[in-house]
Amino acid sequence: MIFTAPSFFLILLSFVFSPHQPVKIDYTVEVGIIRNSLLKPGTKPENLAYGLSTSTDDGKTWSSRGWPFAQVRAVLHASSGTLLLGCDHGILKKRDSSWVLTSDWRLKNITCFVEIADAPSIILAGTAQGLWVSSDLGDTWSDLTSTLPEDDSRYINAFVMDPTGAVFAATENGCLVSNDSGLTWSRAGLTGERVRDLTLHNGSGLLAAATRTGVFFSSNRGKSWRKSSEGLLSVKMTCILADTARDNTFYAGTTDMGIFRTTDGGKTWTPGSFGITNYFIRSLYIDHSLTGRIYAGTDGGLFVLKPGHDKWDTFDLGSCAISSIHVHPFMQDSSQNHE
Template sequence: MTPRNVSLSKTTRFSIAGAALVLPLLLAGCTSATTPTPQTTLASTTQHVHGIYVDQMSSKVLLASHDGLYAAAGKTLVKVSTDTIDLMGFTPTADPRVFYGSGHPGPGSALPNPVGLIRSTDAGKTWVTLSRQGKSDFHALSATDHGLVAFDGKLRTSADGITWETSSASFSPAVLAGNPATSVVLATTQQGLQRSTNSGSTWNAVPTAPLMQFVAFAPSPEKAPTDAVGIAPDGSVHVSTDAGLTWTAAGRVKGEVQAVTALAQASGKPAIWVATADGVQSSSDGGATFGPVTP
């Protein structure tokens, strides 16, 4: 379910110019990552968030940032990754200890630039290279039940993270949202929402969907996800119960949204976490209301 440089400048987000909604320049140049401290304030690091993940079992919140992977602990962040990597692309898998990422190496890292596709098997502490080193900076990256879907200027799919196929799709996604339990993938674009039912091999537009910048599935431990959450450029929240085919308006997020994730709940309304420039907010009522994440 995503979606990512120093302050997520206007070239890397939707913006509002008059009444027009403009897609970001997804592959704008990224600056070198700064040297982080093991623990830093939430507000300072959430100005650089490219992805957010919440573990289904522990509810631990992880932020993929310009300076690496961090765990949110109240108003502070604790660095998880030993290397400083600008994680422009980040996605979890069905295994809570296995993540995939992409982006640029930071100070002290021996990884190539760009890093291509990298993988962690220890919940983000260390990373190894898999493919496309020096070639790809995947700004959009997501896992499905058949592998990975990614965008580095071209939309690509891979069953094993090593061999890649280039899609014939012509759109440029801001965010790719899949889930390891399903073949459905959603992509936000300037022209509107795109949807794939075969792990990114082919795509169809969803003309009735609102124009959204961020989208994420809300997985459940019991079944493949059908709930999804989307956020428009103006912060309005939309919820789907049929894997992105139809959408219902909910509430609104205050602040500059940078990443979103969600989990299914017994209530039928997804729990939602949103990283903004001011911190992490969450909703337990399907996006109707949001409040700051607290310990």
């Protein structure tokens, strides 16, 4: 019997979440924070949620890492163990017990990272003004902006990599694709659209784009796109997430109407924000391997949708604006306190 990656994933998930075999899993929920916020009125400064905030007790308590006033827009856990924070003022790299600003004034307004699959020491950083590359795990950076078209394509919002290693970039002027680790780029459709996020459904190969005018799908790697808006109550999209454990299922976040879900590859969308109190959705994340949960980072807090539930629960993280979410196995890390 041959398992494809997604189906193997499904089998593993069904084993993990079998109601007859409860398995205790320790995991860390980790969020990048754009705007600092006190957990509760009167909270001591040392309990400020900022930078990269992590919880190892299912959101009951949080500890923060990084710089207190940095606005974290992107987080990269590279396969080498390197941890990078993409901030408005540059890139912070975890080195020993401290954070080092590895960029200078030219590299700022970081929006996204991608690690090149077949050359893990190479990391691309997308910014509001271009593209940078590091070939030494984020210690030094070189400007690749000139490889991009001279227009709003130089504002990169997100990367997604497909199984062939091609990197797609969501930009403020359509999608771009690179087949050589970011050295050259070509158009991949949606020119003129402000593309805020991209996601790839590994099972179907369907590429989905969240834009300022709605959601688009491509089944041919960006050669053509179809608009998908049936049931969407807002077209101001912010983020999109493929549920690779379920065929044709995607979640899309908006700036003003919360989250929408499709289970038919975008033919129809239904609202899916029950329990969410802030409808400006900034990030979505699905944790297939550990909990099966879906997380929503909003402009005012973090929410979680547990398997089998239809109502989102909130985490006690105050009204932070959440830019990114990761869940990974818990590892004791003595440096997780304030640094």
